Amino acid sequence: MSLTSLRPILKGFHISPYEHLPHKLRVNPTADREIFLHKKDIDYLTGKMKEKGFSLIPTEVYLKGNLIKISVALARGRKVFEKKQVLKERDVGRDMDREIGRF
Numbered sequence: 091m092s093l094t095s096l097r098p099i100l101k102g103f104h105i106s107p108y109e110h111l112p113h114k115l116r117v118n119p120t121a122d123r124e125i126f127l128h129k130k131d132i133d134y135l136t137g138k139m140k141e142k143g144f145s146l147i148p149t150e151v152y153l154k155g156n157l158i159k160i161s162v163a164l165a166r167g168r169k170v171f172e173k174k175q176v177l178k179e180r181d182v183g184r185d186m187d188r189e190i191g192r193f
Contacts, residue, residue: 098125098132103148105158123158135164143167 100123107116127135138144143166150161168176 098127098135099123100125100160105151125160135162138164143169 102120103123105119105123107119135146139146145165145167147163147165148160149163152159
């Protein structure tokens, strides 16, 4: 997903065409789509995406009339020490399950 302060555009998002439409009414499923947001929201998301470690993730896609609506979430990636901690907790849990007899 790409955001610019002038015109936010959703790139690389595949939207399958509705199969029951006549061929001439179908659109390109991978075309870049314009995102409609308030200027304040665009500026906020653009600023956050420029920071290191933040990404904009589409969480929900649905149709409302002739519009395709997308809910997005601002996500922060894990730092290296957080990744190591998660892997360690996972290994400890797996070892405990083996000792107890669960698979």
